[in-house]
Amino acid sequence: MQKRKLGKSDLEVSAIGFGCMGLTFGYGPAVEKQHGVAVIRAAVEDGVTFFDTAETYGPFFNEELVGEALAPFKGKVVIATKFGWDIDPETGKHRGGVNSKPEQIKRAVEGSLKRLRIESIDLLYQHRVDPNVPIEEVAGAVKELIQEGKAKHFGLSEAAAQTIRRAHAVHPVTAVQSEYSLWWKRPEEDVLPAMEELGIGFVPYSPLGRGFLTGKIDENTAFNTEKDIRNTLPRFTPEARKTNQALVDLLAKIAERKKATSAQIALAWLLAQKPWIVPIPGTTKIERLGENDGAAKVELSKGDLEEIAEAAAKIKVEGARYTEQMERLSYR
Numbered sequence: 001m002q003k004r005k006l007g008k009s010d011l012e013v014s015a016i017g018f019g020c021m022g023l024t025f026g027y028g029p030a031v032e033k034q035h036g037v038a039v040i041r042a043a044v045e046d047g048v049t050f051f052d053t054a055e056t057y058g059p060f061f062n063e064e065l066v067g068e069a070l071a072p073f074k075g076k077v078v079i080a081t082k083f084g085w086d087i088d089p090e091t092g093k094h095r096g097g098v099n100s101k102p103e104q105i106k107r108a109v110e111g112s113l114k115r116l117r118i119e120s121i122d123l124l125y126q127h128r129v130d131p132n133v134p135i136e137e138v139a140g141a142v143k144e145l146i147q148e149g150k151a152k153h154f155g156l157s158e159a160a161a162q163t164i165r166r167a168h169a170v171h172p173v174t175a176v177q178s179e180y181s182l183w184w185k186r187p188e189e190d191v192l193p194a195m196e197e198l199g200i201g202f203v204p205y206s207p208l209g210r211g212f213l214t215g216k217i218d219e220n221t222a223f224n225t226e227k228d229i230r231n232t233l234p235r236f237t238p239e240a241r242k243t244n245q246a247l248v249d250l251l252a253k254i255a256e257r258k259k260a261t262s263a264q265i266a267l268a269w270l271l272a273q274k275p276w277i278v279p280i281p282g283t284t285k286i287e288r289l290g291e292n293d294g295a296a297k298v299e300l301s302k303g304d305l306e307e308i309a310e311a312a313a314k315i316k317v318e319g320a321r322y323t324e325q326m327e328r329l330s331y332r
Contacts, residue, residue, distance in 0.1 A: 001014045001015055001016065001046070001047030001048065001049075001293060001296055002014070002015040002296050003015065003049075004201075004275060004276065004277075004278050005201070005276065006123075006153075006174050006175045006200075006201025006203070006276060006278065007174060007175065007195065007198075007199045007200040007201035007202075007276050008199030008200075009153060009172070009174040009175075009199075009201065011078065011122070011123065011152075011153055011174055011175070011201070013049055013050035013078050013278055014047055014048045014049040014050050014278075014293075014296075015271060015278060015296045016048065016050075016267065016271075016278070016279055016280075016281065016292060016293050016295060016296050017048060017049075017050030017051065017052060017203070017278055017279070017280040018040070018043045018048050018050065018051050018052065018280060018281070018282065018289075019052045019205055019280040019281060019282035020040065020051055020052060020053045020057070020062055020065070020066050020282060021052070021053070021054070021057045021062060021282055022282040022283070022284055023036040023039065023040075023062065023065060023282070023284055024036070024057055024058055024061045024062045024065060025056075025057040025058060025061070025062060026057075026227075026228075026229050027210075027211075027227075027228050027229065027230070027284075028223075028224075028225045028227050028228050029225065029227060030058075030061060031284050033065060033068075035284075036065045036069065036284075037065065037068055037069040038286065039283070039284060039285075039286055039289070040065070040066065040069035040070065041069055041072075042286045042289055043289050043293075044070070044073055044076075044077065046289050046290060046293045047293060048077075048289075048293060049076065049077045049078055050077070050078045050080070050278060050280065051066060051070060051077060051078070051079050051080070052080045052081075052177075052203070052205070052280045053066045053079070053080070053081050053082075053116075054081055054082035054125075054127055055081065055082065055083060055085070055087060055108055055111065055112055055115075056082070056085045056087060056094075056127065058092065059085075059087050059092045059093075059094065060092045060111070060115060063081060063112055063115035063116050064115045066079065066116060067115050067116040067117040067118070068117070070116075070117075071117050074118065078122040078123065079116055079118065079121065079122050079123070080121075080122060080123035080124075080125060080155065080175075080177075080203075081112050081116065081121055081123075081124065081125070082124075082125040082126070082127035082157060083100070083104070083105050083108035083109060083112070083124070083125075083126065083127060084098055084099070084100050084105075084108075084125075084126045084127035084128050084129075084130065084157075085097075085098055085099065085127060085128070086098060086099035086104070087099075087108070089107045089108070089110075089111050098127075098128050098129075098130045098329070099130060100126055100129075100130035100133045100137075100138045101130075101133055102133075102137060102138075102140070102141035105138065105141045105142065105145070106141065106145065109121065109124065109145055109150055109151065113150065119149070119150075120149055120150055120151060120152055121150065121151045121152065122151075122152050122153060123151075123152070123153045123154075123155050123174060123175060124142055124145065124151040124152075124153065124154060124155065125155035125156060125157045125175075125177055126138055126142075126155070126156050126157060126159070127157050128157065128158055128329045128330070128332075129156070129158070129159050129160070129163055129329075129332040131332055135159075135163050135166050135167045135170075136166060136167070136169075136170050138167065139154065139166075139167040139168075139170035139171045140170055140171070142154045142171060143170065143171040146171070153174035153175070154167070154171050154172065154173055154174060155173060155174055155175040155176065155177060155203075156173060156176050156177070157176070157177040157178065158177070158178050158179070158329065158330040158331065159176060159178075159331070159332065160190075160191075160331045160332055161190040161191050161193075161194040163332060164176060164191070164194055164195075164198070164200070165194065165198070168198055168200070173198070173200050174200065174201060175200060175201040175202065175203050176191065176195060176200055176201075176202055176203070177202075177203040177204075177205055177280075178191060178202075178203075178204065178205070178330075179204065179205055179206045179321065180202070180204035180205075180207065180270065180277075180279075181204065181206060181207050181208065181209050181213060181266060181270065182209070182213060182247060182251070182266055182269060182308070182312055183209050183212070183213065183235075183244065183247055183317045184206070184209070184317075184321050186331075187202070187204075192273075192274070195274075195276070196274070200276075201276045201277075201278065202274065202276060202277045202278075203277075203278050203279070203280055204270055204277065204278075204279045204280070205279075205280055207266065207267055207270050207279035207280070207281050208263055208266055208267070208281050209266070210229075210230055210233075210236070211230075212235075212236070212241070212244065212248065213247070213248060213251060213262060213263065213266040214261070214262055214263040214266075215248050215251065215252055215261075215262040215263075217241065218241060218242075218245065219238045219239075219241040219242040219245070220238070221241070223236070232323060233319070233320075233321065233322065233323065234319040234320040234321075234323070235317070235318070235319035235320060235321050236319070237319060239318070240318040240319035243316075243317075243318035244315075244317055244318055244319070246315045247312065247315050247317065248262060250308065250311050250312065250315070251265045251266055254300075254304060254307070254308060258298060258300075258304075260294075260295075260298050261291055263281075263288075263291055263292060263295070264291060264292075264294055264295040264298050265295075265298065265300075266295075267279055267281060267292060267295035267296075267298075268295045268296075268298040268299070268300050269300060269305070269308060271295065271296065272300045272305055
């Protein structure tokens with residue numbers, strides 16, 4: 001697979017990474033452990049070198065799964081994980097809210113290193129900005145961890161542009177991870193311009209709109225488990241899905257012409273935005289890996305991109321991407 005560098009850093013990864021969250025968290029019950037291991041290792045065989053996890057996915061289960069799956073590939077893959085929630089390091093129970101106090105960051109990192117079976121975290125993100133801890137203190141704590149060899153690169157997730165700038169002034173930010181896709185383009189307002197100015201890479205999560213942009217979900221699709229986050233999101237009500245089908249139809253039209261799938265067009269669109277953007281789609285199905293990773297080979301011409309932009313501008317996406325409570329944790 002093609003490689004990309006995250007901004008001006010020396011961190012080079014596959015053009016498409018793998019978001020591991022869905023294997024254990026967010027979209028239903030966790031997959032069987034050995035199946036999860038098989039999916040991750042199949043991604044490696046497919047050329048993926050960039051894997052994204054977090055202590056909160058489980059909590060802890062996802063990092064343990066990633067650690068086992070990638071143990072044979074030490075030095076050949078890049079592992080990103082995240083701190084920032086108030087999780088008891090002994091029990092793995094959420095105590096409520098965010099917590100980026102320096103002592104909590106260091107405890108979280110010690111746990112992540114053990115679960116991931118590594119000596120140093122390639123890319124360490126703050127998962128959500130903690131309004132009670134100045135970002136300068138967070139950046140300073142991560143800087144110390146990097147100096148100690150326990151992490152290599154610093155990242156932020158769902159942070160506002162001004163916060164990114166303040167953190168970057170203390171220690172260089174290698175990457176920012178936020179939701180970004182054809183149906184959530186807010187990063188274009190100020191985050192992406194800041195990334196370009198500062199030389200920071202950008203990692204879109206949910207690049208396929210939590211599965212909606214694949215064309216495999218419609219207004220009649222039932223998410224049959226209370227553990228599926230989509231049952232709580234305004235954008236996934238049947239009424240919203242019916243309205244938002246127009247965006248899927250647009251992708252399908254381009255896909256037919258390009259002899260590709262809707263998912264591949266959605267990912268290829270992201271790759272075409274900037275050379276330092278690396279999306280991290282996730283899947284629990286080995287057969288989907290080749291489809292997602294094949295998006296790196298789909299070339300969208302200037303005309304294709306203009307057509308998508310013009311058509312998408314006429315489509316009003318229905319429904320908020322998050323609940324109000326969840327959205328308040330972003331862009332701080």
